[in-house]
Amino acid sequence: MPIMSKISSVSPGNIVRHDALPGRGVVLRLQDGLAYVVSEAAGGSDALDGCCLVPQATDGALPLRLDLWNTQRLAVADCEPLGALAPSGLDLLFRALGRQAAKGHYGACHTPGVFTPDVSPVPVSGKCYGAPEMENLVEAGFDFWLTTGRFNDAFEARLADWLGRKFCLTANSGSSANLLAIAALTSPKLEERRLRPGDEVLTVAAGFPTTVAPLVQCGLVPVFLDVDPATGNVRPEQLEAAVTDKTRLIFLAHTLGNPFDVAAVMAVARTHNLWVVEDCCDALGSRYARDGLDGMCGGFGHIATFSFYPAHHITMGEGGAVATDDPLLRKILMSFRDWGRDCWCPPGVDNTCSRRFDWKFPLLPAGYDHKYVYSHLGYNLKITDMQAAVGLAQLDRLDGFIQDRKRNFAYLTEALADLEGPWLTLPKATPGSAPSWFGYLMTLGPEAGNREELLQYMAEHKIGTRLLFAGNILRQPCAEGMPHRVAAPLDGTDVILRRSFWIGLYPGLCREQLDHAATCLRRWLTSGKRA
Secondary structure (H helix, E strand, C coil), X not given: CCCEECCCCCCCCEEEECCCCCCEEEEEEEECCXXXXXXXXXXXXXXXXXXXXXXXXXXXXXXXXXXXXXXXXXXXXXXXXXXXXXXXXXXXXXXHHHHHHXXXXXXXHCCCCCCCCCCCCECCCCCCCCHHHHHHHHHHHHHCCXXXXXXXXXXXXXXXXXXXXXXXXXXXXXXXXXXXXXXXXXXXXXXXXXXXXXXXXXXXXXXXXXXXXXXXXXXXXXXXECECCCCCCECHHHHHHHCCCCEEEEEEECHHHCCCCHHHHHHHHHHHCCEEEEECCCCCCCEEEECCEEEECCCCCCEEEEECCCCCCCCCCCCEEEEECCHHHHHHHHHHHECCECCCCCCXXXXXXXXXXXXXXXXXXXXXCHHHCECCCCCECCCCHHHHHHHHHHHHHHHHHHHHHHHHHHHHXXXXXXXXXXXXXXXXXXXXXXXXXXXXXXXXXXXXXXXXXXXXXXXXXCECCECCCCCCHHHCHHHCCCCCEECCCXXXXXXXXXXEEEECCCCCCCHHHHHHHHHHHHHHHHCCCCC
């Protein structure tokens, strides 16, 4: 408990009396003969916003209630020292001042401005945050624990609980989460089930490159199936025919939050004893219920991956996560994330296993420190605790974010419904799904005009648009010389490559922004702007 002791001179942390103060005050710092003092709240008001209760024990006094908004510069010579807060009390006070400053800064400097069509942007996505995220960030800054720490532990536990999974590990990006998931499946600890170079992985060519990249980087062979342009998801009828005796894994993303046919994927995986990894980087909060399955996307495969880049459902700046129910996979994932080490002690902690110098390994000297035993050729893909602090506050908003995305999706669909037909295909939820939408995917009909001219027109009106990422990754420069197999004609994939795009629906968009996007799209399609 922070306590106050009697002192004879004024220094930071002292409690003082001064005629200008309504009661007592605490010295924050000294400079040029002046004391910067935070004042006791007038009348000890419980209702005053911005108060900090600091326990102290002079004459059996009640705890000192300080008004964080009332800081004065007083002559040191005129301050009467009464005592001093213990370091823990001073720490509590400075943390309260930091949180209050963050809250005030958010209210003054971070609130959105008024939207003006053709002047203000309509982004496809962006970070949505408030004072709690900034307060948490300040709190983590005062901890100054620069790697993963208490905020990361809390974030991993809460996200796992929210997803309904047993284990969750953070990573420094969604792309790194994908890399961890694939690398983990190559571990010798999985024995005959481990993936080996040359093994085949069923996936799609329409999507983000870092769903494919770790396959190639781990010596695996991506096998590309086609997608339905209306959803961007794999055509489930192609799965069974694509399986060969080399197939070991199905790795698919829930495109823009719209779940793929989980029942079909899991049925093929069970039949052929395949691993399943769900890329949920764009689908945090999407649900699927069909053919006896019912749950959150990311809860069906052996491993699921997530991204917390600012564009995603929640953010911590850069960041990602992997989730699993398998204790062995968790241990392997942690090893690959943390340099490949065999030890599972968190940063700054030693001898969790109580056998640090007692492990035996065939080629290492007896008693070799377990903290420096490496069971994999791993990476360093951890986040910082400051990032996790932001993410923890974001989790409090996640349910609301999901509802806002669904509401904005419904609003855009109503606004554009009469345009659907030969000119335009609008997105629809896949059967049995409840998407947590990431973006609003549309495909122009063959006679609707040139997509690039439309996107340029939208950009001229400050409306953000995006393609469906790589479109067809086999047509990207990075695919030259890449080992792969094409299991079926990629006709739908090429439709997405040439005619699909998406606009934003994230919670930071107001109705006026959505209306502006819908109006401009309608104007281009109906007013002869089309080529």
